[in-house]
Amino acid sequence: MxxxxxxxxxxxxxxxxxxxxxxxxxxxxxxxxxxxxxxxxxxxxxxxxxxxxxxxxxxxxxxxxxxxxxxxxxxxxxxxxxxxxxxxxxxxxxxxxxxxxxxxxxxxxxxxxxxxxxxxxxxxxxxxxxxxxxxxxxxxxxxxxxxxxxxxxxxxxxxxxxxxxxxxxxxxxxxxxxxxxxxxxxxxxxxxxDSPGFVSNRVLMLTVNEAAYLVHERVADATEVDRIFKGCFGHTMGPLETADLIGLDTILLSIEGLYQAFGDSKYRPCPLLKQLVDAGLHGRKSGRGFHVYQ
Missing domain, CATH: 3.40.50.720 (NAD(P)-binding Rossmann-like Domain)
Structure with missing residues (x-):
């Protein structure tokens, strides 16, 4: 007890x-x-x-x-x-x-x-x-x-x-x-x-979405993006590792919710994120997302 x-x-x-x-x-x-x-x-x-x-x-x-x-x-x-x-x-x-x-x-x-x-x-x-x-x-x-x-x-x-x-x-x-x-x-x-995304997700989802755009635009691959956040800023996990842990399907629902709530184009979901979710690649729970898991 x-x-x-x-x-x-x-x-x-x-x-x-x-x-x-x-x-x-x-x-x-x-x-x-x-x-x-x-x-x-x-x-x-x-x-x-x-x-x-x-x-x-x-x-x-x-x-x-x-x-x-x-x-x-x-x-x-x-x-x-x-x-x-x-x-x-x-x-x-x-x-x-x-x-x-x-x-x-x-x-x-x-x-x-x-x-x-x-x-x-x-x-x-x-x-x-x-x-x-x-x-x-x-x-x-x-x-x-x-x-x-x-x-x-x-x-x-x-x-x-x-x-x-x-x-x-x-x-x-x-x-x-x-x-x-x-x-x-x-x-x-x-x-x-009470506000859409509250504090954590209003900031985190923007970060994850922008990191996904970097991969989508071939500025860097997912490993490089995460290494920069861990090595330069001391983050325990990079934004795309974090997204894989949460689940990319959940990430997409959250970003879409913010986009609908604010009507602001900065919350427009990255096409690569949508494609991964459509492909069933939801992150750790499915074995693959932005990264591959054994």
């Missing part, structure tokens, strides 16, 4: 992709019970395998990326705290919910509408998004004051900070609940206002 007096003991994690799996893992490692929900058993099987692999190799991955890894954990005990289910109704047991559905409003909206009916009225919903407005999510629920953005960064287990987004109706109490919960899993939250 986690060491906190908030009354939050069970976390509902909706979406068991790369990000959702990591979020579930981190909460389970911190002693919380987790209900991990996805639409298919196949997705949940992949999530279980991902979590097992992450737990086995996270210290090594942290060292490779220059990040501080958590102490060695009992993998069996962590997995035992995660309930894998395809029923969204099982989130009724949750004291707090973190949603990680694909960055597509047409997919996210019905999930929140159903969660609003399933969950206890005092439960906070954290939207793990890089581009969906938090205020928009609040507007389709009967609990807009309890909707907040929690933009976790990948890999979640190794990143010490989370971008926390206050929507138009988000209450001070909800913000504090989010910050306290993050502290309970060893992370710091930085609170920003």
């Amino acid at each position: 986690p060491d906190n007096d908030s009354g939050i003991h069970t976390i509902g994690v909706i979406g068991a992709g790369v990000m959702g799996s990591e979020v579930a893992q981190v909460f389970a490692q911190s002693g919380f019970d987790v209900v991990l929900v996805d639409v298919t058993d196949q997705a949940l099987d992949r999530a279980r395998q991902t979590i097992e692999r992450n737990l086995r190799f996270q210290r090594m991955l942290g060292a490779q990326r220059g990040l501080a890894a958590p102490p060695t954990v009992d993998r069996a005990a962590v997995l035992a705290r995660i309930r894998f289910t395809t029923r969204l109704a099982d989130a009724a047991d949750a004291d707090f919910v973190v949603e990680n559905v694909t960055e597509d409003w047409n997919l996210k909206r019905p999930v929140f509408e159903e969660l609003d009916q399933v969950c206890k009225p005092d439960v906070v919903f954290a939207v793990n998004t890089s581009c969906i407005p938090i205020t928009r999510v609040g507007g389709v629920t009967d609990r807009p004051s309890k909707i907040i953005g929690a933009h976790f960064m990948n890999p979640v287990s190794l990143k010490p900070m989370v971008e926390v987004i206050r929507g138009f109706h988000t209450s001070d109490e909800t913000v504090q609940t989010m910050l306290d919960l993050l502290a309970a899993i060893g992370k710091e939250g930085v609170v920003v206002a």
